[in-house]
Amino acid sequence: MITVTVSEITAETAAVKCFRLCRSDGRPFAPYEAGAHVDVLGPSGITRQYSLCGPPGETGSYVIAVKREECSRGGSAALHDQVRVGHQLTIGEPRNLFALDPAAARHVLVAAGIGITPLLSMAYALHHTGSPFRLHYFATDRQQAAFVPLLENADFAADVTFHFGVGRSEQPEVLAAALADADTGTHVYTCGPKEFMHRVVDVATRALPEDHVHVEHFQPLEPTADAGEEFEVELDTGEVFRVPPGRSIVEVLAEGGIEVDTSCREGICGTCVLPVLDGVPEHRDNCLTRKEKAAGDQIATCVSRARTPRLVLEL
Ligand code: FES
Structure with a gap:
């Protein structure tokens, strides 16, 4: 995570504010790929994902635009109402789930x-x-x-x-x-x-x-009432955990003392994605592409489950 200082806020529309963020330690940011987003931990303690919308080569500052959502659960409203120039926020490293295809003409x-x-x-x-x-x-x-x-x-x-x-x-x-x-x-x-x-x-x-x-996507898939079947998760260390209906892989692993990095916990951001070495995932996320889901070699462990009795995951 990176501590940043808000250096400029502009009202783009009545509902959209643009925040320019600089590293609080004065160093430049790493360059990022077009389409990338960052996790932003706002003053309400809620983390949300926002796309970086400046020129990707510009490393002196990052720019995000935040729409104040009518049904805000505290993320966008807190950024709009509480954050001022000079305030500090915490953001994650840029992640890109929406990259330009270099093969495109x-x-x-x-x-x-x-x-x-x-x-x-x-x-x-x-x-x-x-x-x-x-x-x-x-x-x-x-x-x-x-x-x-x-x-x-x-x-x-x-x-x-x-x-x-x-x-x-x-x-x-x-x-x-x-x-x-x-x-x-x-x-x-x-x-x-x-x-x-x-x-x-x-x-x-x-x-x-x-x-x-x-x-x-910046929204989770429609929630399903289906709590799913119990399945086992085997880690590449050989440890085996039982994931009951209604519990997530990350929750079960955390109880076993194994922390998987997470952010949204809604299947949007991709932070918790782990490689699948064996077994077939049942994808319930909105961060992997259709192609990645079809390949079946990755799983968003905060929401997705298994179609087979056991999944083998690489930590
Ligand atoms: S924590 Fe965001 S996709 Fe799992």
Whole structure:
């Protein structure tokens, strides 16, 4: 974890604040990959994940944008209401579950609302490397869209298309037009409300293979009432633990004195992911990609379970 000082706060919209963070020890940050996020431990003691939305090569400061959620459980509201310039926060190292695919010939970035944040860092990175891209940004209206003046004045402004006030029913048509020239070398990246991302995936996969369509989740999967079956976890040390219905692997291991690093404990952040050496996971997370889940060689141990009587995990 890194102690940071808030050096600047700007109100992007009525509901979105941008926080510029510098290391409190005065040292530069490590560079990060476009699409990366950090865990932020706020004043309420709640940890939330926020995408880094500045230029990835900028190591003097990190920038995050926080939307004050109407149903905030204390994370975003505390950052909005209690944090001022000069306050200190604790953040984690950047982690990237939403990386640009280096094999892509062209990238189409499709954001809605606060989902602009990881795509903004991607736009900076793609422009920096001269990679062809287009950013489509959907928002209710100009006033509720963060970063509009920045995008209008960016060096890559010509690669940005705004879509304000496009209703739900019209979105598939607008998305189809935006992706009309997608060819086999195109990769699509989307971040925004769940239903919006579903529409993007639906339209994009009509023309592109599934693994060319990348989705960033900041919400857990819908909770299931199914507490699951009991299974065993064997560690690479040979120790074996029984995971009863309704308990998670991390909880059971912690009781046995084995701490697995965790952050969200909701299957979003990827902190608790461990390699699977044997057995078949039952994935209940929203951090591994569909491809990674199909490969079955990793598991988010805070939420996921087993389809086989035993999983062998590498610590
Ligand atoms: S702790 Fe975040 S995915 Fe498990």
